[in-house]
Amino acid sequence: MSPDRLLIRLGAAIHGIRGRVSGDAPLSSVTWLRAGGPASVLFQPADEEDLASFLQQLPDDVPVLVIGLGSNLLIRDGGFDGVVIRLTGKGFGAIDRAGETGIRAGAAVPDKRLAEFAAEAGLGGFAFYAGIPGAVGGALRMNAGAHGTETRDRVVEVTAIDRQGRRHVLSLADMGYAYRHSSAPADLIFTSALFEGVPTPVETIRAEMAEVTAHREKAQPIREKTGGSTFKNPEGTSAWKVIDAAGCRGLTIGGAQMSQMHCNFMINTGTATGHDLELLGETVRRRVRETSGILLEWEIKRLGAFLPGQAVTPFLD
Structure with a gap:
């Protein structure tokens, strides 16, 4: 239309x-x-x-x-x-204390801002968010995590609006969390969440955040046009390891490239189309399957319509 x-x-x-x-x-x-x-x-x-x-x-x-x-x-x-x-920061970017150890954050609050707010409040358990791109809404939907901690470890309840405009409050159990996944109804739009922290000395939190930030700057192409980790880690190994073993570090299609720095990061070198990026990802999935027997699962969400004649067929086996 x-x-x-x-x-x-x-x-x-x-x-x-x-x-x-x-x-x-x-x-x-x-x-x-x-x-x-x-x-x-x-x-x-x-x-x-x-x-x-x-x-x-x-x-x-x-x-x-x-x-x-x-x-x-x-x-x-x-x-x-x-x-x-x-959802923009103007309407969904509020962040406040909730009792002694709680934080309520809007869905548009950047993950990095949530980590910083928790540090200022002396609440531990949020340092991992310092290294995750994106905002609270996405973290809630995909159970974002890093360095051994996941969103489900900190969430108490989530507020959402459904497709009919009705408001819901979901418990942690209602979110149905698994690795990089929530089974909460797909039509729910998360608007805010209540998180629970652990009282921790500020200097300890700052040290954890510094370590997370240093690791990210050293190991990830944070100054490139990228969407973060392209594929989920397979059970028992890391996605970058099997991508590297398949010879896909630096692999390029059109303006899309698997990063030389961290080969589970797909980057737009400046001229990439959506077709370039998705075709590159599916090519990597095929090569990894051929070399290791592992079928990688996308972590990046691919949405919308293909242009005529440019459909990318998912590699299944």
């Missing part, structure tokens, strides 16, 4: 909202990989109430995609035919 036609259909949904609505909105500018096509409509709600009001009026057959900082996301070149909802 054309952006103009979709905007007309959304007349009731956008009447009276306080957030920002735009048609034919480029998504390459709001994702870390800087590639991909536009959204038919981009909606940036003013706050949780504004989001709920919009969803209550949104026709059921209009596809919805939710993004935050766009760090773990690959948009295909055909873009997204529907509404992309982007």
